[in-house]
Amino acid sequence: MTTAIAQRRASPLDALQRWLPKLVLAPSMLIVLVGFYGYILWTFILSFTNSSFMPSYKWVGLAQYARLMDNDRWWVASKNLLVFGGLFIAISLAVGVLLAVLLDQRIRREGFIRTVYLYPMALSMIVTGTAWKWLLNPGLGLDKLLRDWGWEGFRFDWLVDPDRVVYCLVIAAVWQASGFVMALFLAGLRGVDSSIVRAAQVDGASLPVIYLRIVLPSLRPVFFSALMILAHIAIKSFDLVAAMTAGGPGYASDLPAMFMYSFTFSRGQMGMGSASAILMLGAILAILVPYLYSELRGKRHD
Amino acid sequence: MTSPSLRLSRIAIYTTLLAACALYLVPLLVMLLTSFKTPRTSAPATC
Secondary structure, X not given: OHHHHHHHOOOHHHHHHHHHHHHHHHHHHHHHHHHHHHHHHHHHHHOOEOOOOOOXXXXXXXXXXXXXXXXXXXXXXXXXHHHHHHHHHHHHHHHHHHHHHHHOOOOOOHHHHHHHHHHXXXXXXXXXXXXXXXXXXXXXXXXXXXXXXXXXXXXXXXXXXXXXXXXXXXXXXXHHHHHHHHHHHHHHHHOOOHHHHHHHXXXXXXHHHHHHHHHHHHOHHHHHXXXXXXXXXXXHOOXXXXXXXXXXXXXXXXXXXXXXXXXXXXXXXXHHHHHHHHHHXXXXXXXXXXXXXXXXXXXXXX | OOOHHHXXXXXXXXXXXXXXXXXXXXXXXXXXXXXXXXXXXXOOOOO
């Protein structure tokens, strides 16, 4: 009875207070729904149509996916993604962990050294790609520098070698991302209980053994987080390729994102471009969904 | 007083960290030096 009276007496101000969070969030929710999920849905629909320069809604079923599977350039881009992604993730993790472990040894000027490792992350991939294009260019980079210094036989022309150009992308991407991995692992290392390390030292374990057997295995969540972040950077990589090689020589350094851009916006094959975008989304979801599922399940069980 | 092996490992750690620092700084240095060049001097050599 008293509750009903209280509800009846609720002022408009109370109602506004109750609705205010929803009202404030509504515009951003709408933008996210339309701008992200709406366009994903639109791309998905376009991948089943015969869209060329402009969107069209003539249904062609899985024809665009079939054309994509018959396209040599798509397979080159996919193979490049496997090589680039695999090497980029493995080397970034290895370098990041090594630097974090070394920095964790009570180093003087640690702040300065950490900043040097982290500053590439502050640069955009376009800047990174341009700088490394200059460095690896046989006409004006390392190759020319060493030959000018008298090492006449030195050759480092991977940037113009169709078989090796993808490794140049790996070098630039590792340079940019390994500092970030270092920061993640360093934060993890600082959170490890020092009494466990001291106990292992009392038991006579050497420092490498302590890190390999005790400390690093306890950083499994950090490892998976870094793996997820690096994997999605690898799959989405577009600007690095655009700045460094533009997919060349020929299309030897194409990655799926570059393929999608080229077919959708330059070659007027929007249907096939959309099909490739959906396959890329599928690759990202194949990595993210099991990870998120395991994370959320772990939290529910805590 | 630190043991020689401990000192050697400290030297190895510092050497690795500083070598990595140099590698991370090279592209920055290249960008900085190129920003002071004219388009003619920064263009790749052509035959």
